[in-house]
Amino acid sequence: MAKGELVQAIRLLTAERDLPMDRIIEAVQEALATTYKRQYGPTPDVRVELDTDSGEFRVYAEKLVVIETQDESHQISLKDAQQYPGEPGLNEMVEVEVTPPNFGRIAAQTAKQTILQRIQEAERDLVYDEYANREGEILNGIIERVEPRGIIVNLGKAEAVLPLQEQVPRERYRITQRLKVYLVKVDRGVRMPQLVVSRAHRGLVRRLLEVEVPEVFNGTVELKAIAREPGSRTKVAVAARQEGIDPVGACVGQHGVRIQNIVNELNGEKIDVVPWDDHTDKFVANALRPAQVIAVLVHDAERRAEVIVPDGQLSLAIGKEGQNARLAAKLTGWKVDIKKESDAGGETQEAPVPPEPVAVAPGLPLDPADEPATMAELLERVPNEGRDEA
Structure with a gap:
């Protein structure tokens, strides 16, 4: 490879891969300094410089100024040192060019190997820097x-893996399909960063609500x-931070447009x-909606809520395969026991719970601390972990 061709190749590669040219040149120069020391002995403080105009490499080494040299690889005579800028004096250090006659051939071979290696490393770092701060985003x-x-x-700019445990059982995926994913984890990796994304994480619902509901995005409505339960049903508890705002209505939108957009993105969930x-009693009752609740008896010591519902509402309160009760327990963080009114007998001493509005479209507190600590944990965890548990 000719001298000029090397610089041109570096320019083309860095432009094609969108990499900083100075970063590649710096890597080549460091590699050549190591090569020089290996070939010509352990000269201290060797520096290699690439002339980007001519494509020539020059090697510089620091030498000690002495009256009479005994080791030319480390010393320079006071007489010879006077030709350098500043006219260095005795026992001072001066940078001297020590480029060997055949260094150009060695440099070209080393540069080629280093360029390929460092381009890969630079791409890895750029990808990592691009996505490392975007965990938790869509x-x-x-x-x-x-x-x-x-x-x-x-x-x-990167590839991500959607593991089986982060896929939604009812969704069908196909090649070339476009979809929104939740970035769960970014690991630097050995060759390239490893990105793990999810369609099943509850954070995906949170982010979709922030996109669709301005009040959630600006903080006037808090999730x-x-x-x-990915692909089937989600319950979201919301509160207004500003008087006069209906948090449920804000999330649902006029004619249900806002929530329906999220349902469509989640393929009918x-x-x-x-x-x-x-x-607690009112929150548990709300969490069991759309079932009607007569009363809720709270047992603080056991963190358990005993719920009394009309006989005709028992199946609705429990839900298909216990889903409604299960989601209500996860949403509130309380164990929920449901009884029908006829079986409760004289236990319904608590005041009846007034009905609250609920929006149904045809977790626990949001805490990033529930993310897995390592890539190995994330790829090996059980299917439900990180989706709807604290």
Whole structure:
């Protein structure tokens, strides 16, 4: 490779890969300094400089100024040192060019290997820097291929894996399909950063609500808790931070447009939006909607809520395969026992719970601390972990 061709190749590669040229040149120069020391002995403080105009490499080494040299690789005579800028004096250090006659050939071979290696490292660092601070965000991707470890999603500048446990059982994925994913984890990796995305994480619902509901995005409506069974049903507890705002109505939107957009993105997953309440009995009753509740008996010591419902509402309160009761328990963080009125007998001493509005579209407190600590944990965890538990 000719001298000028090397610089031109570096320019083309860095432009094509969108990498900083000075970063690659710096890497080449460091590699050549190491090569020089290996070839010509352990000269201290060797520096290699690439002339980007001519394509020539020059090697510089610091030498000690002495009256008479005994080791030319480390010393320079006082007489010879006078030709250098500043006229260095005795026992001072001066940088001297020590480029060997055949260094150009060695440099070209080393540079080629180093460029390929450092381009890969630079790409890895750029991708990591691009996505490391975006954990917990929604990204748009295209399904590229299917591998044993999961579905590979192209995010534009990087590829991410959608593991089996982060997929929604009822969703069907196909090559070239566009979809929104939740970025769960970014690991630097050995060769390239490893990105793990999810369609099943409850954070996806939270982010979709922030996109669709301006009041959630600007903080006037707070998402207090989310409980999700991916692909089937999600319950969201909301509260207003400003008087005069209906948090449930804000999330649902006029004619249900806002919540329906989220349902469509989740391929028909039902979403219940219920009002948050600081009083446990009222919050538990709200969480069981759309079932009607007669009374809630709270047992603080056991963190258990005993719920009395009309006989005709028992099946609705429990839900299909216990789903409604299960989601209510996850949403409130309380164990929920449901009894029908005829079986409760004289136990309903608590005041009846007044009905609250609920929005149904045809978790626990949001805390990033529930994210897995390592990539290995994330890829090996059980299916429900990180989706709807604290």
